[in-house]
Amino acid sequence: MHPQNCYYSKEHEWLKLERDGTALVGITHYAQDQLGDVVFLALPSVGARLQQFQKLGEIESVKAVSGLFSPASGQVLEVNQQVLDKPELVNKEPYVRGWLLRLRLDDPGELKRLLSAQAYEDLLAGMGAPHTP
Amino acid sequence: MEPDPQALKHSPLFGEQQALGARLVYFAGWQLPVQYRGILEEHRAVRSRAGVFDVSHLCRTELRGEKAAALLQRVLTTDVTRLTPGAGQYTLLCQEDGGILDDAILYRLEDYFLLVSNAANAEKVRAWLVHWAGPASQPQIEDTTRQTGMLAFQGPLAARDLDALTHHEAAQLAPFHIRALRIGRHMALISRTGYTGEDGFELILTPEDTVRVWRHLLAHGAAPCGLGARDTLRLEAGYLLHGNDMDAATNPLEVGLGRFVHWDKGEFIGREALVKAKERGVARRLVGFEMVGRGIARRGYNVLAGSEVIGSVTSGTFAPTLDRAIGLALVRAQLAQPGQGLAVEIRGEPVEARVVALPFYRRPKVN
CATH class of the missing domain: 3.30.1360.120 (Probable tRNA modification gtpase trme; domain 1)
Known part of the structure; x- marks a missing residue:
């Protein structure tokens, strides 16, 4: 459920390095499941500068509002327009069509502060989260 | 918690x-x-x-005995004598100052009354009924929720x-x-x-x-x-939730429930205060609104006219049937007409909204 080729934050965002050196960012399967039906996203604009673990925007499900936090520092290269129009993609395909931002990383060394898929699942298990299907 | x-x-x-x-x-x-x-x-x-x-979890209270009707007539804003056996009415329990203690549905059965009220107010309503029933053993008030x-x-x-x-x-x-x-x-x-x-x-x-x-x-x-x-x-459907859209600090006239105050029924708790409020006119009103700009209004967000705060959101959500964000807000009475342009402060920014008539959704008539 949580792909091996991603890095994870304790705030339940994922980061995936692309071949061109840019990084895609989204929220994890666990996060989308906890939120329930996503209906609205407030994301930064292209060009915005993000700091690792700082708030980048908000995500709203029918029921609640949650903060989004950047897993790494960098500049926003692209915002997923498709997900702004169809926020349910975050629920349906959190790692594929449900990605949120493309970043140019300031410092790939920061990725050391993120978790592997296994470490992230251990974190969830420690939180008493139900076993992912 | x-x-x-x-x-x-x-x-x-x-x-x-x-x-x-x-x-x-x-x-x-x-x-x-x-x-x-x-x-x-x-x-x-x-x-x-x-x-x-x-x-x-809804609170179910059965009231029996010959004084049950008199007690209900005293604590509810609606006229209990209008109920024939088998009929129910939406009703309100008000405090002496007209504030809404709870909303409920009262049913009249053959030989008792059934009051269905909110779980969150169960203790308060029970204490209120017992208080106004007085020390006599009549009427019998029984909470049957757990049975x-x-x-x-x-x-x-x-x-x-x-x-x-x-x-x-x-x-x-x-x-x-x-x-x-x-x-x-x-x-x-x-x-x-x-x-x-x-x-x-x-x-x-x-x-x-x-x-x-x-x-x-x-x-x-x-x-x-x-x-x-x-x-x-x-x-x-435009239904209010007690504790969100109305509470002990709001009266029925402010939140658009005046039609559930039966003025001609005689004395009841809160009547005096409500008569005065009616004569004076209300300063704020509960309105339905829809978001025009992008964003979802949530409970507690400020409602603005220009840069002035003129009320706050009491309930807000994304409405799945309407595919837009809607809500209820308690706002200054002069700005409560359908069509009125307002703004809701979302993440520190004013986002355009518009007052609309309630309900937001009405089910299609079946022929």
Whole structure:
């Protein structure tokens, strides 16, 4: 459920390095499941500068509002327009069509502060989260 | 906030809900399902087919004896003498200052009254009834909440499906009427009421029958629905939630419930204050609004006219049937007319909104 080729934050965002050196960012399967039906996203604009673990925007499900936090520092290269129009993609395909931002990383060394898929699942298990299907 | 597990209340359906993988929340001392498969899916099931909600937490109080009617006439804003046996009415309990203690449905049965009120206010309402009943043993006031279960079966197919279960008697029930009907071998109290804006029923059953009927309805295609969908459905239908859209600090005239104050019934608690409020006119009103700009208004957000704060959001959500963000807000009375442009402060920014007439959603008429 949580792909091996991603890095994870304790705030339940994922980061995936692309071949061109840019990084895609989204929220994890666990996060989308906890939120329930996503209906609205407030994301930064292209060009915005993000700091690792700082708030980048908000995500709203029918029921609640949650903060989004950047897993790494960098500049926003692209915002997923498709997900702004169809926020349910975050629920349906959190790692594929449900990605949120493309970043140019300031410092790939920061990725050391993120978790592997296994470490992230251990974190969830420690939180008493139900076993992912 | 996680209350003491020993004191936690569960419905007769708790085991069923766990087996269905419901996501549970704590509410008014109860542990209740907020969703099963998802709020949007459950919401749409009720609008298009049928859904069943466990509402066993709703407070059920039976009042008996010759002084029961007099007590109710005193503590409720509606005229209890208008009720014939088998009829119900939406009603309010007000304080002396006109503030709304709770809202409820009062039913008159053959030899008693049944008051169905909010779980969150159960203790307050009970104390209030006992206080105004006075020291005499009459009337008898009995909280039967824990002795029974309660289901809300709602949606355009609810009447057809329940009719089959009740020997073709459920569909005969008129809106806001109640009857004891046989379901299988047992009797249930069934009313033509709900909180979703759809046709539907509420059923009060023994704990065992609550489980049996729940299973039967699910097996016949009803979607299990949680508190999340209950909230989006009621908001689309323009129904207020006590504790959000009205409370002890608001009176019925401010929140658009003046039609449930029966002025000609004679004395009742709060009457004097409400008469004065009516003469004076209200300074603020509860309005429905829809978002024009991008964003979802949530409870507690400021409502603005220009840069001035003129009220606040009392309920707000994304409305699945309307595919837009809607809400209720208590605003300055001069700015409460449908069409009025306002703004809601979302993440520090004013976002355009517009006052609209309630309800947001009205179910299509069936010929």
